Amino acid sequence: MKVISTIKELQSTLKNLHQSPVGFVPTMGALHKGHLSLVNAATSQCPLVVVSIYVNPTQFNNKEDLRKYPRPLKKDLSLLGKVLRNNDIVFTPDDKEMYPAEDKRIFRFGNLDNIMEALHRPGHFNGVTQIVSRFFEIIRPDLAFFGQKDFQQVAVIKELVRQNRYKVKIAVNPIIREPDGLAMSSRNALLEPSVRKNAPVIHKAIYTASVMLEGKDIPEIRDYVRKTIEKKAGFSVEYFEIVDDKKLVPVSSKKQMKKGNSYYGCIAVRAGKIRLIDNIEFQLV
Numbered sequence: 082m083k084v085i086s087t088i089k090e091l092q093s094t095l096k097n098l099h100q101s102p103v104g105f106v107p108t109m110g111a112l113h114k115g116h117l118s119l120v121n122a123a124t125s126q127c128p129l130v131v132v133s134i135y136v137n138p139t140q141f142n143n144k145e146d147l148r149k150y151p152r153p154l155k156k157d158l159s160l161l162g163k164v165l166r167n168n169d170i171v172f173t174p175d176d177k178e179m180y181p182a183e184d185k186r187i188f189r190f191g192n193l194d195n196i197m198e199a200l201h202r203p204g205h206f207n208g209v210t211q212i213v214s215r216f217f218e219i220i221r222p223d224l225a226f227f228g229q230k231d232f233q234q235v236a237v238i239k240e241l242v243r244q245n246r247y248k249v250k251i252a253v254n255p256i257i258r259e260p261d262g263l264a265m266s267s268r269n270a271l272l273e274p275s276v277r278k279n280a281p282v283i284h285k286a287i288y289t290a291s292v293m294l295e296g297k298d299i300p301e302i303r304d305y306v307r308k309t310i311e312k313k314a315g316f317s318v319e320y321f322e323i324v325d326d327k328k329l330v331p332v333s334s335k336k337q338m339k340k341g342n343s344y345y346g347c348i349a350v351r352a353g354k355i356r357l358i359d360n361i362e363f364q365l366v
């Protein structure tokens with residue numbers, strides 16, 4: 082694989098390699114098996130893959146979170162070396178390269194701006210779309226790979242592609258979990274041991290909630306999730322919403338759910354000092 086850190090070199094390399102389809106996997110590094118599943122999906126479908134490693138400052142609404150974000154570049158490159166091929170590219174730009182001037186663009190996403198992550202992390206998706214649109218315009222990938230783990234992000238990126246008429250297909254890959262059910266995340270490494278021990282409660286609670294849908298209605302299910310998780314010391318639920326997978330409109334009763342439509346229960350939890358998100362499909366049977 083080639084490691085490239087300037088846009089100029091990246092674009093001339095892409096031009097010289099002249100391969101298609103080009104696959105793109107954006108990451109902020111601190112790679113785990115969730116990221117690698119996206120990279121493997123990309124290499125299986127694309128003869129040329131670009132993986133970016135860039136901790137994008139504009140998507141952090143919390144300065145401390147940005148400062149603490151893990152950046153084990155050497156380890157990341159060694160992991161990617163095992164799954165990427167000779168021609169594939171790891172793009173590792175710095176802030177000056179990605180933001181030569183302040184990015185003042187404001188993106189609007191309708192209902193997606195008024196729920197869940199958008200409410201609890203103001204400005205987060207604006208930062209995500211600033212950087213992803215920059216990458217799309219620099220790399221011009223045919224396929225871009227995202228994780229279902231960031232459920233609302235996928236909806237935002239699809240809307241970004243629609244609004245800007247980007248010619249990129251968005252591929253979504255399932256959540257990769259630790260053996261105890263905790264969704265893999267670069268932030269898991271920052272959990273205190275006692276918090277890490279209790280963190281599987283998040284997946285357990287939303288999984289049980291998805292099974293409860295058969296006999297119970299949504300207010301009771303939401304109550305169950307909050308109470309179960311908040312029994313653990315240091316855990317508090319920021320939100321838990323059951324939303325449809327297209328417009329992400331929350332449903333407050335089973336009567337609002339339509340058979341054949343897809344729904345996801347999405348959760349954000351403060352686990353000690355760390356914020357974790359997860360989601361699971363809710364099927365009406």
Ligand code: AMP
Binds near residue numbers: 115116226254266267
């Ligand atoms: P990040 O480095 O956190 O920005 O994530 C880069 C990409 O990896 C995003 O598309 C995430 O949704 C995806 N991702 C992160 N964690 C997981 C996971 N546990 N399973 C699948 N994809 C993931």
